[in-house]
Each structure stands twice: as structure tokens, then as C-alpha cells.
Amino acid sequence: MSRRSTGLVGVWAEVQRQQQRAREAEARQRREQERQARAYQRHVAQSHREYRQAEARRRTEELEAQVATLQALLSAGCRASAFRAAALMRTExxxxxxxxxLAWPVPMPDQNQYQAQGGWTANRRAQAQAEAQARFERDWHAAQTAEAQRRQQLAAYQREYEQRAEAQRSEVRRHNAGITEVTEGVRQGDPDSVVEYFSAALYASTAWPEGFPRQVSAAYDxxxxQLVLDWELPGYRVVPEAKSVRYMPTLDQDKETPRPVGQRRALYREALAQCMLLVLHQLFAADESAALESVALNGFVxxxxxxxxxxxxxxxxxxxxxxxxxxxxxxxxxxxxxCLTEALRGQLSSRPDQLVSVRPSRRPQDVANRVATRGGDEEPDLYEMDPIAFESLVxxxxxxxxxxxxxxxxxxxxxxxxxxxxxxxxxxxxIVVQVKRYRNTVPPTAVRDLYGTVxxxxANKGVLVTTSGFGPGSRTFANGKPLELISGSELVDLLHRHGLRGCLGERGRTTPAQPAPSSPTTRSDDYNVLGMSWSGSVALDVCALVCTGNQVLSDDHLVFFNNPRTPDxxxxxxxATPPDKAAIRVSFDALPDSADRFVLVAAIxxxxxxxxxxxGFTDACIRLLNPAMVELGRLEVSDGxxxxxxxxxxSFRRRSxxxxxxxLGxxxxxxxLEELVRDHGIEVE
Structure with a gap:
């Protein structure tokens, strides 16, 4: 007869079983973690492989798309709209x-709304009525003043509108007259007009792929x-050297399959032939006046x-x-x-990839009149450029x-x-783009009009491109809005960075918009008024400092109650006029050349x-006003x-x-004020 042990042996056995179960659980957990790690690594490797394979397919598709564009160059170009002078005409x-x-008059106070408050006795009622009448008269005079100011601003704004409208109409007339003059010259066979018209037709065409050159030299016999012209062709690199891209998982790298040399050369010759035929097609399609009996075309690299x-x-x-x-x-x-070599009996290099040339039959310089060149090494003067060409350049x-x-x-x-x-x-x-070929500063009204157009x-954004520059009013209005202002110097820099040509003034020298700034030559109406207002009853002195960096040019360039103007x-x-409590007048273009900052300060x-x-200095702002006291913009400033x-x-800071x-300060x-001016380089006794 067996006996079940309930002593130490049983306890020991149970402990052993628990330890064994724990070890088995740890082993199972470890195996599961290892399994998950292997699965994760396989997933990562698979995702990486799939990404690299997809990237290789994308690059291959790009190569195939480039080749397809070259092969369809002529057919796509033939479907593009022909150049027409009538389409360039503008309406007024x-x-x-x-x-x-400003169209809404200032509401006048209603005397019926000004009732006497309180008054238990005759004297108190009379006093309350006098106070109500005084409030009415005060508000009535304030409303009358505001209405007079509104009418003044409305009249100034309407004058500006009429001047701007007349300038726009004049520009449209001048533009249309130029188009009419050129087209009439083409009809009469004037060489300069013919060359200008057909060069513009080629240069403005949208049929050419991105990155294709557009250099042309032409003359008219x-x-x-006969129009004789040289047209720049794309280089051999326009045909991709690689045919496809394949990802190799074992090496974890891409491998490019080279395009066979013979295939690449054939594609290049075909692309050159299509370019030549497309140029001819665009010229004859644009010839509304039948000015061209023939075209002698040379394609060069x-x-x-x-x-x-x-x-x-x-x-x-x-x-x-x-x-x-x-x-x-x-x-x-x-x-x-x-078509090029047989139907038209032209010549095409047998080895264009090795720059084997052909002999042209006639060059533009062989024609006995002026040769016009576009897109070459000469930097065109943006000030003198035709408005149509300038818009095309932008x-x-x-x-x-x-x-x-x-x-x-x-x-x-x-x-x-x-x-x-x-x-x-x-x-x-x-994006909507407006182009202003100005010599003087672009007025803020142009920036406001652009915002309305946006x-x-x-549109998501408006861009105003000019050959001149923008004043503080324009910059202030554009701040925080979907507007971008590109000045003349910024435009030239962008053109050069993207392989295009253009300069401001002859031979790249910037032509100044106005004479060198100084008080004798600055127009009397070329200034801004900076009106400052704030909440609270604290009395403040508003001062201005003309600085280089953080240092005032001199003691005389601190404008405050004891020095109301700078020497110049x-x-x-x-x-100040309401609602402003203080005002400073500044001619930014007349500030000294050495000044790069114009600082506004307020002091108790x-x-x-x-x-x-x-x-107590809160809700402060600076209003930017023109000479007619029309508000151009508003700048919020920090509370005290x-x-x-x-x-x-x-501070207003001069850009390059x-x-x-x-x-913002x-x-x-x-x-x-003593500590402030001392911090800006003025010694206070």
C-alpha cells in the first residue's frame, strides 16, 4: 500500500516544477521575440527592396519619358498654336x-440720441442738458472732421486711380502701336521688322521642351x-546615356544599363532633324503676310x-x-x-555625337543688313527690352x-x-504674375491691385516682377499676404542663376531710377508720413534716428523735440492728424547713402x-501714409x-x-530717452 508524501519532498518537487515551467515560458518568450525580430528584419528588407525597386522603375520611366518626348517633338510641335500678332494686342x-x-460717408451723430442723464432739480437738469449738448457738439465736430478727411482721401485716391488708369491706357496704346508697326513692317518687307517678328515667334514658342536652347541669329534678304537664320540645337546629352535602371538586391545598389551607342546616335540625329523641321514649321505658320518665299536654316551647337x-x-x-x-x-x-535630307535636300551630320560639322549654304552675316541676335552672350538691357519680350523672359x-x-x-x-x-x-x-518694366519705384497701388487680382x-500666390524696386509701403502691404515682390536686382540674379540673360542698363550697369539722393534733387512729393497712435493717456515723445547699424550718423540725425529735422x-x-498722436515725415530715397537703418522710438x-x-503704452501702431495722407499700410508694434x-x-532697414x-522692435x-540714445552712440551730457 503506497503512501502520498506531504512533507519536504513534495514541496521541493513543486518548486522544481514551477522553476521548470518558468524556464520553459522564458524559452518560449525568447523564441517568440527572435521570431518577431526575424519577421521584422524580413519586413524591413522587403520594404527596402520594394522601395529601391520602385525607385529604379521610376528612374527607368523618366528615361523612357525623355526619349518619348524627343521622338514626339515634331508631332507635338505641329499641334501647338501658331504665333499670331493679333493675339498680342491688348484692350484699354x-x-x-x-x-x-472711403465710399461710405462718416455717419453724423443724431442729437436725439444725446439725452440728458439725471437731474432731480432744475439746476441739475439744466446742467445735464448742457453736458448732453456738449457731448453732441463734440462728437458732431469730430464726425465732421473725419468726413472732411475721408473726402480728402477719396479725392486723392481717385486722382491716383485716374493717373494710374491713364498710364495703363498709354502703355496699352504704346504696346499696340508697336505691334502694329512691326506687323505693318512685315507686310512691307522691312528687314528689321521681319527679323524682329520671326525671331520673337521662335523665341516665345511653347513647343520646345524644358531645357532646350533658344539662341537665334537672323537676317532678311x-x-x-528669304529669312536666313542660325538656330541653336540641343547637345548630345539631350539623349539619356542610360537606357534603364535595375536594382540589385545582393549588392544593394542600382545598376544602369547603358543605351547602345548606335541607338543613342540615331535618336540624336532624329531629334536634330525634328528640331530643324519644327523651326521651319513655326516660321511658315507664323507668316500671315506671306513675307517668306524661303528659309535658309542652319542648326548649330x-x-x-x-x-x-x-x-x-x-x-x-x-x-x-x-x-x-x-x-x-x-x-x-x-x-x-x-524628310530633311531627301525631300528638302538638306544636310545632317553623319556623326553629330562627335561634332562632325556640315557646310552651311548661307549665313545671316552674308546678308547685307543688320543681324539680330537673341539668347546669345550679349546681356539684353531689361529697361530697353520690348514689353512682349520682357514678359516672355519672365x-x-x-x-x-x-x-x-x-x-x-x-x-x-x-x-x-x-x-x-x-x-x-x-x-x-x-500663381498670377504681373510684370512692371519701370525705372521709378513701383507704387503701392500696384501691389494692392495684384492682391485684388489674386x-x-x-490663385495661391501673386508675384510682381519689376526692373525697379519697391518702397516701404509696398513691402508693408505685402507682409503676411500671399504676395512676392521681385525687384530689378533680384530679377537679374534669378535670371543668371537659371541660365538666362538680362541686365539693368547698358553692359550690365544699373541705371539709377533717380538722381543720387540729396535734398536739392529729391522731389517735394516723394516722401512718406509715419503716423503713430496708441491707447492710454501717457504722454510720449516719438523720435527718429538715422543710423548706420546701431550707431546714429551724428547728433543732428536724431529728430526729437529739440531737433525737429535732419540737416538735409x-x-x-x-x-499729427487724428487718429495719430505723433508723426514723422521721411523721404527714404533722400536718406544719406551711408544710412542703412531708420529707427523709430518712443519715450516718456x-x-x-x-x-x-x-x-500704459498699448495697442500701438504705425500708419504709413503717402503725401496725400492716404493710408498705405499699418504696422503693429510691441506694447510697453x-x-x-x-x-x-x-526700424526700417535698407536692403541690398x-x-x-x-x-519690429x-x-x-x-x-x-537718454539711455536709449546713448546706446545708439550719442553722448549725453
Whole structure:
């Protein structure tokens, strides 16, 4: 008969079983973790492999798309709209005058709303009635003053509108007259007009892929009615060297499959032939006046001559195409190489990849009149450039920056010169572009009009491009809005960075918009008024400092109650008009050349409020006004803080292109105006 043990042996056995179960659980957990780690590594490796494979497929698709674009160059170009001079004509439609809030008169107070408050006795009732009448008269006079100011601003705004409208109409008339003059010159066979018209037709064409060159030199033989031109062709690199990309998992790297040399050379010759035929097609399609009996076309590349090693124009294709022969061709169905060399009896280099040249039959310099060149090494003067060409150049710049852009060649363009589309996700979208070929500073009204156009068109952004610059009013209005202002110097820099040409003034020297700033030559109406207002009853002195960096130019360049103007008169204190409590007049263009900052400060008036601080200085703002006292913009500034008795409101800082930007201040001083000016380099006795 067996006996079950309930002593130490049983306890020991149970402990052993528990330990064994724990070890088995740990082993199972360890195996599960290892399994999950292996699964994760397989997932990561699979995801990495799939990503690299997808990236390789994407690169292959890009290569195939490049080749497809080259192969369809001629057929796509033939479907593009022909260049027409009539499409360049503009109408004199000017947006109607819209005064905005200025159109509404200031409401006058109603005396019935001013009832006497209180009064149990006759004397108190009489006093209450007198107080009510005084309140009414005070508010009535204030409303009358505001209404007079509104009418003054409305009249000034309407004068500005009429001047701007007349300037726009004059520009449209001048533009249309120029188009009419050129087209009439083409009809009469004037060589300069013919060359200008057909060069513009080629240069403004949207049929060429991004990155293709657009350099053209042309001359017109009026006797033979033949246009002779040299047109730059794309280089050999336009055909991708790689045919496809494949990801190799074992090496974790991409491998490019090279395109066979023979295939690449054949594609390049075909692309060159299509370029030549497309140029001819665009010229004859644009010839509304039948000015061209034939075209002598030479296609060249700008590269190093293999024989001399020097940079040269190497002609790789040439053809003389009579109109009667060319117009009988069905270009969308031809083999480009056969059409060029056989049907038109032209020449095409047998080894263009090795820059083997052909002999052109006729060059533009062989024609006995002036040769016009576009897109070459010469820097075109943006000031003198034709407005149409200038708009096309801006559109070229946007395309070079990776956007889709077209000039608005319709009469009802709504004030938009270029329509652009940025394909970049999130920050991209529709962009409207206005182009101002000015020599003087762009007025803030132009920036306001652009903002209205952005809203009317539902665009994501508006860009204003000019050959001149922008004043503080324009910069202030554009701040915080979907607007971008590109000045002349910034435009030239962008052109050069994206492989385009342009300069401000002859030979790249910037032509000044106005004489060198100084008080004798500065126009009397070329200034701004900075009106300052704030809440609270604290009495303040508002001062201005003309500085280089953080140092005042001299003691005389601190404008305050004891020195109401600078020596040259470019800055002066003026009486404030409601709602402003203080005002400073400044001619930014007349500030000394050595000045790069114009600083506005406020300080407690120690004679009126000797124990006050700036804690009562709140809701402060600076209004930017034009000479007619029309508000151009408003700048919010920092509130004051306890124990501070002086505060830097902000500073206008000169940009490298001559414009001025506003930078918010906020630095406070407990030692009043004396400490502030001492911090800016003025010794206080």
C-alpha cells in the first residue's frame, strides 16, 4: 500500500516544477521575440527592396519619358498654336474705380440720441442738458472732421486711380502701336521688322521642351524674300546615356544599363532633324503676310571645336526650304531624317555625337543688313527690352525654376501678364504674375491691385516682377499676404542663376531710377508720413534716428523735440492728424547713402509724466501714409512694459537692392530717452 508524501519532498518537487515551467515560458518568450525580430528584419528588407525597386522603375520611366518626348517633338510641335500678332494686342479695359470703405460717408451723430442723464432739480437738469449738448457738439465736430478727411482721401485716391488708369491706357496704346508697326513692317518687307517678328515667334514658342536652347541669329534678304537664320540645337546629352535602371538586391545598389551607342546616335540625329523641321514649321505658320518665299536654316551647337579646342558654333544641320515645297509636306507622318535630307535636300551630320560639322549654304552675316541676335552672350538691357519680350523672359524664368508658365496673349488678361503653375505639393498651386518694366519705384497701388487680382482669380500666390524696386509701403502691404515682390536686382540674379540673360542698363550697369539722393534733387512729393497712435493717456515723445547699424550718423540725425529735422531735411517731425498722436515725415530715397537703418522710438515725456512708465503704452501702431495722407499700410508694434520709460518701436532697414523693410522692435530702457540714445552712440551730457 503506497503512501502520498506531504512533507519536504513534495514541496521541493513543486518548486522544481514551477522553476521548470518558468524556464520553459522564458524559452518560449525568447523564441517568440527572435521570431518577431526575424519577421521584422524580413519586413524591413522587403520594404527596402520594394522601395529601391520602385525607385529604379521610376528612374527607368523618366528615361523612357525623355526619349518619348524627343521622338514626339515634331508631332507635338505641329499641334501647338501658331504665333499670331493679333493675339498680342491688348484692350484699354481698366477696372472701375473702387474706393472701398472711403465710399461710405462718416455717419453724423443724431442729437436725439444725446439725452440728458439725471437731474432731480432744475439746476441739475439744466446742467445735464448742457453736458448732453456738449457731448453732441463734440462728437458732431469730430464726425465732421473725419468726413472732411475721408473726402480728402477719396479725392486723392481717385486722382491716383485716374493717373494710374491713364498710364495703363498709354502703355496699352504704346504696346499696340508697336505691334502694329512691326506687323505693318512685315507686310512691307522691312528687314528689321521681319527679323524682329520671326525671331520673337521662335523665341516665345511653347513647343520646345524644358531645357532646350533658344539662341537665334537672323537676317532678311528682302530681294529674295528669304529669312536666313542660325538656330541653336540641343547637345548630345539631350539623349539619356542610360537606357534603364535595375536594382540589385545582393549588392544593394542600382545598376544602369547603358543605351547602345548606335541607338543613342540615331535618336540624336532624329531629334536634330525634328528640331530643324519644327523651326521651319513655326516660321511658315507664323507668316500671315506671306513675307517668306524661303528659309535658309542652319542648326548649330555651342561647344568646343574638336579641331581647335576652342568654343565655337558648330553647324550640324543646314537646309534651304522653299515655301511651296515645305507646305506640301505632312510633317506628322514623315521620317524626320529622310524628310530633311531627301525631300528638302538638306544636310545632317553623319556623326553629330562627335561634332562632325556640315557646310552651311548661307549665313545671316552674308546678308547685307543688320543681324539680330537673341539668347546669345550679349546681356539684353531689361529697361530697353520690348514689353512682349520682357514678359516672355519672365515666363522663361518661371519655367526654368520648374514651373509651368505661359504669357497671357489675350486681350482680356485681367491685369495678369504670366499665368504660372507650381506643381510642388502642399506649397505649390496657381500663381498670377504681373510684370512692371519701370525705372521709378513701383507704387503701392500696384501691389494692392495684384492682391485684388489674386483674390479674384482664386490663385495661391501673386508675384510682381519689376526692373525697379519697391518702397516701404509696398513691402508693408505685402507682409503676411500671399504676395512676392521681385525687384530689378533680384530679377537679374534669378535670371543668371537659371541660365538666362538680362541686365539693368547698358553692359550690365544699373541705371539709377533717380538722381543720387540729396535734398536739392529729391522731389517735394516723394516722401512718406509715419503716423503713430496708441491707447492710454501717457504722454510720449516719438523720435527718429538715422543710423548706420546701431550707431546714429551724428547728433543732428536724431529728430526729437529739440531737433525737429535732419540737416538735409530728409527726416522731420510734423503735426499729427487724428487718429495719430505723433508723426514723422521721411523721404527714404533722400536718406544719406551711408544710412542703412531708420529707427523709430518712443519715450516718456518727463515734464508731463515724471513718474509714469510704459505699462500704459498699448495697442500701438504705425500708419504709413503717402503725401496725400492716404493710408498705405499699418504696422503693429510691441506694447510697453512696467518700469520701462523708452522703447524701440521698430526700424526700417535698407536692403541690398535699395528697398526698405520694416523690422519690429521691442527693446525697452528703464533710463528713458537718454539711455536709449546713448546706446545708439550719442553722448549725453
Amino acid at each position: 479695359e481698366i477696372p472701375p474705380f473702387d474706393p472701398g470703405p 528682302s530681294a529674295a524674300r 555651342d561647344d568646343h571645336d574638336p579641331a581647335t579646342g576652342r568654343q565655337a558654333q558648330i553647324v550640324l544641320a543646314t537646309v534651304m526650304a522653299p515655301r511651296a515645297v515645305f507646305t506640301e509636306l505632312h510633317l506628322e507622318q514623315v521620317d524626320a531624317v529622310s 515666363a522663361d524664368l518661371f519655367r526654368a525654376m520648374g514651373m509651368q508658365a505661359v504669357t497671357t496673349q489675350r486681350s482680356n488678361d485681367g491685369g495678369v501678364d504670366v499665368d504660372a503653375l507650381d506643381p510642388t505639393p502642399i506649397r505649390g498651386g496657381k 483674390q479674384d482669380r482664386g 531735411g530728409s527726416v522731420r517731425a510734423v503735426p 515725456d518727463p515734464e508731463v509724466n515724471p513718474d509714469a512708465d510704459l505699462s 512694459r512696467p518700469r520701462e520709460t523708452a522703447l524701440v518701436l521698430g 537692392n535699395g528697398d526698405w523693410d520694416f523690422v 521691442g527693446k525697452g530702457y528703464t533710463g528713458g
